[in-house]
Amino acid sequence: QIYVVFSEELKCWCRAVFQSVQSHTVHYQLRCFLVDYAKYSLVESDNIRVPVGVFTRLPYRAKKCSLYCTKPVTLHLDFCENTAKIGPAKRWDPAAIQHFQDLLK
Numbered sequence: 001q002i003y004v005v006f007s008e009e010l011k012c013w014c015r016a017v018f019q020s021v022q023s024h025t026v027h028y029q030l031r032c033f034l035v036d037y038a039k040y041s042l043v044e045s046d047n048i049r050v051p052v053g054v055f056t057r058l059p060y061r062a063k064k065c066s067l068y069c070t071k072p073v074t075l076h077l078d079f080c081e082n083t084a085k086i087g088p089a090k091r092w093d094p095a096a097i098q099h100f101q102d103l104l105k
Contacts, residue, residue: 002056005032006047009039015051015060016043035060072096 005016016032019040028045074089 002035002051003032004049004051004055005030005034005041005043007034007037007041007043008047009041010034010037013049015055015058016041037061 002015002017004013006012007014014034015036016034019031019033022029022031022042029042030045030048031040032043033040072089072092073086074093076085076087078084
């Protein structure tokens with residue numbers, strides 16, 4: 001479900017999908033994905049609103065996508081034979097994801 005949140009970083013109201021809730025002593029912070037900016041952000045619970053009217057039907061400016069035919073690889077080490085080979089991996093590791101995000105910036 002889409003909500004409207006005020007982003008302190010962007011200084012504007014944005015549409016968001018919530019990921020998780022973090023409790024603090026006085027208030028709650030919610031980790032959310034800003035669908036129009038393709039960013040993750042922490043938002044205080046006081047800065048959340050329910051969208052109304054045509055605002056809910058506007059298309060998102062950011063879209064989730066993938067790289068066509070790009071597969072994750074990893075380094076397979078064989079200590080017995082003292083060799084190392086690059087081979088397919090089941091998923092991307094966090095270092096590769098961070099490197100790709102840095103390249104996009």
